Amino acid sequence: MLEQSELQFIKDKEGKTCPHCGGEVAGQTNKVYCSKRCSSAAWRKANPEKVKELRKKWVEANPEKHKESVRKASKKWKKANPEKANSIKRRWEKANPEKHKESARKAETKWRKANPEKRKAIHHRRRARLKGNGIEDTSDYRARMTHPLVRQVCFYCGKDCTGGEFHWDHRIPIAAGGPDAEWNLVIACPPCNLKKGSKVPKTLFAEEIFNEP
Numbered sequence: 372m373l374e375q376s377e378l379q380f381i382k383d384k385e386g387k388t389c390p391h392c393g394g395e396v397a398g399q400t401n402k403v404y405c406s407k408r409c410s411s412a413a414w415r416k417a418n419p420e421k422v423k424e425l426r427k428k429w430v431e432a433n434p435e436k437h438k439e440s441v442r443k444a445s446k447k448w449k450k451a452n453p454e455k456a457n458s459i460k461r462r463w464e465k466a467n468p469e470k471h472k473e474s475a476r477k478a479e480t481k482w483r484k485a486n487p488e489k490r491k492a493i494h495h496r497r498r499a500r501l502k503g504n505g506i507e508d509t510s511d512y513r514a515r516m517t518h519p520l521v522r523q524v525c526f527y528c529g530k531d532c533t534g535g536e537f538h539w540d541h542r543i544p545i546a547a548g549g550p551d552a553e554w555n556l557v558i559a560c561p562p563c564n565l566k567k568g569s570k571v572p573k574t575l576f577a578e579e580i581f582n583e584p
Contacts, residue, residue, distance in 0.1 A: 488513070491539060495551045505550035512553040513539070526557035527567070538564040547571050 387396040389405035391413045396405045404410040415422045430437045449456040464471040483490045492509065499506045517523065523532040526540070540559040543549030546569040559567070 488517075488539065492551075495539075495541070495545060498545045499549075499551040505552065507550070507552040509551065509553055509556055512556065516558060523558050525560040525563055527559055527563040527572070530560045530563075532558060532560050536561055540564045540567065543571055544569040 387402075388394070389396050389403075389409050391404055391409040394405040394409075396402055404413060492513065515521065523535075523537050524530070525532055525537070526542070538559050538561055540557050540563075541549045541551070541555050542557055543555055545551065549555050
């Protein structure tokens with residue numbers, strides 16, 4: 372006949388099933404759930420009113436953390452459900468046209484402040500397209516010219532603008548028929564660019580060939 376200690380060992384060895392997740396419960400005989408997570412989840416399920424009260428108190432005490440957690444959860448859900456998110460967004464925009472316009476305006480203003488060079492590039496392409504001057508995708512060229520290992524030098528005066536403020540300038544201005552293309556795009560220091568404006572710069576070569584006054 373087996374001793375009591377041997378019977379207890381066999382009982383512990385066999386284990387039990389967690390009532391929450393169905394996993395194996397090993398270890399102590401008085402253990403009901405397989406983990407603290409399952410135990411907590413079961414308690415929340417059995418006490419919804421207490422859970423609401425505790426959550427309400429936490430939200431009141433931690434408003435910023437609550438906003439951040441909601442933002443992360445919303446972002447995660449949108450990523451996992453793009454079609455549903457777009458459908459909800461379209462319905463909201465249709466039901467709230469004024470609020471939609473205001474939020475779009477704020478988002479655009481924020482983007483413009485954060486991306487001044489991209490905004491200028493879009494503006495240049497639009498002007499060139501409207502005038503029929505021709506446009507190219509100059510994003511790669513701009514990225515290469517502004518790489519940390521590349522010096523940004525003013526095309527007109529030779530001033531080193533590396534790490535400072537500079538403007539993208541069209542040698543032949545868009546207003547004068549110049550395209551938004553790589554060959555027509557140069558880096559200029561602010562004084563040179565503002566002084567040049569929409570004028571076509573003269574060169575010694577052009578003066579010799581075309582006898583410009």
